[in-house]
Amino acid sequence: MLNNTYSEEIKLVAKPGEIPFAKGLEGVPVGESTKSFVDGLGGKLVYHGHPIEELCEKSTYEEVFYLLLNDQLPKESELRDLTRLMRSYREIPGDIYDLISKQAPRYGVHPMSVLRTAVSALASYDETTEEDSPSEQRRQGIRIVSKIATITAAIARARQGKPILSPRPDLTHAGNFYYMLTGNTPDNFYARLMDVLLILHADHECNASTFSMVVVRSTLSDLYSCVVAGIGALKGPLHGGANEEVMRMLQAIGSLDNVEKFLDDAMSQRLRISGFGHRVYKTMDPRAAILREHAREVTRRAGTEHWLETAERIEKIMAEKYGQRGIWPNVDFFSGVVMASMGIEPPMFTPMFAVGRSAGWVSHIIEQGNDNRIFRPRFIYVGPEDESYQPIRDRK
Numbered sequence: 001m002l003n004n005t006y007s008e009e010i011k012l013v014a015k016p017g018e019i020p021f022a023k024g025l026e027g028v029p030v031g032e033s034t035k036s037f038v039d040g041l042g043g044k045l046v047y048h049g050h051p052i053e054e055l056c057e058k059s060t061y062e063e064v065f066y067l068l069l070n071d072q073l074p075k076e077s078e079l080r081d082l083t084r085l086m087r088s089y090r091e092i093p094g095d096i097y098d099l100i101s102k103q104a105p106r107y108g109v110h111p112m113s114v115l116r117t118a119v120s121a122l123a124s125y126d127e128t129t130e131e132d133s134p135s136e137q138r139r140q141g142i143r144i145v146s147k148i149a150t151i152t153a154a155i156a157r158a159r160q161g162k163p164i165l166s167p168r169p170d171l172t173h174a175g176n177f178y179y180m181l182t183g184n185t186p187d188n189f190y191a192r193l194m195d196v197l198l199i200l201h202a203d204h205e206c207n208a209s210t211f212s213m214v215v216v217r218s219t220l221s222d223l224y225s226c227v228v229a230g231i232g233a234l235k236g237p238l239h240g241g242a243n244e245e246v247m248r249m250l251q252a253i254g255s256l257d258n259v260e261k262f263l264d265d266a267m268s269q270r271l272r273i274s275g276f277g278h279r280v281y282k283t284m285d286p287r288a289a290i291l292r293e294h295a296r297e298v299t300r301r302a303g304t305e306h307w308l309e310t311a312e313r314i315e316k317i318m319a320e321k322y323g324q325r326g327i328w329p330n331v332d333f334f335s336g337v338v339m340a341s342m343g344i345e346p347p348m349f350t351p352m353f354a355v356g357r358s359a360g361w362v363s364h365i366i367e368q369g370n371d372n373r374i375f376r377p378r379f380i381y382v383g384p385e386d387e388s389y390q391p392i393r394d395r396k
């Protein structure tokens, strides 16, 4: 068990300076987990002991979901059962298709907002939402992971005024997602690429969205409420929203000759370069390295090599000039190039991230229930004391 060594008195009446304060909870453990581990100096990510590189090469999203949910790789029959269940849960209620069709094409509405609303609405169509047993929670989790892909694809299609496609039970989770997004049955290359994208995003320890979810779960709120909170956190440009910003940056830079000046200008104004930097990795994020390799073939097929060239030029200059400060590419840097080359429009990048991350989210939410204590940290109060109450007419 983790231990808090401060005295009761300090815990109850903490004042500035009495408890060391880590802004943004940097380096502060908030619980124990068996799901994933990030080695920020070595640049490694493992899911329950399995290196991400090996999972991307040999595994599937369904298998990784099983691993995260159950803390072990499945036997054949176990994987078959999970796959069957996921396929049976893919469809979403007609009302939610209607909601998506109305909201997604509206001007200025971000697809993450539509995703958040649609997942929230799903709770009303699940009769077990208020049931808290581990077995019901697992079923709800599997439903969410299956349906979030259908919702996301429907949002993508509705935004573009294209007919929404029903899920196909004959395809894998990744293959069906690709089909529902693009209308094309994927060949082996695109089915595998989608699997890799989803696996790479499936979990990442105590990131902001997962932490938001376990905080909500710690109050014993339901699984859907937790996921809605996480989607809200993922939307922000400092978290999942960075992939969309990367594509904007590549478009703004335009040509290779502009890269160095663009970066120098941005860094001298202390602006953030999207897709760079990380709270834990102080070296290359291993997910970025994997995505860069996959970007080669998909950009060649799509004729979008110029995006990869620009991205690699940015990577090179950033490494030469700022690598020693620990600012290296993170997962979002190359994922935008890969997704754009698959024909996915930039506002959909963060919802795509959510589809992958849903496996980790539900696994952490369920894990939180195994040894729960409500999250209730402190703010260090730095406001005034003993203020006198002025009648409103006397206030200046």
Ligand SMILES: CC(C)(COP(=O)(O)OP(=O)(O)OC[C@H]1O[C@@H](n2cnc3c(N)ncnc32)[C@H](O)[C@@H]1OP(=O)(O)O)[C@@H](O)C(=O)NCCC(=O)NCCS
Binding pocket: 024, 237, 238, 239, 240, 242, 270, 271, 272, 273, 274, 275, 276, 277, 278, 279, 280, 327, 330, 331, 332
């Ligand atoms: C991910 C991120 C939010 C982590 O933030 P953090 O751990 O609080 O890091 P800090 O803000 O303390 O940054 C530490 C230093 O590196 C700099 N830095 C961090 N990320 C940077 C970036 N992307 N571009 C330029 N400088 C960056 C900061 O300016 C700061 O410099 P300083 O010490 O001179 O003030 C941050 O790196 C960032 O904003 N990146 C861009 C958004 C992004 O890609 N997010 C996706 C994450 S997977």
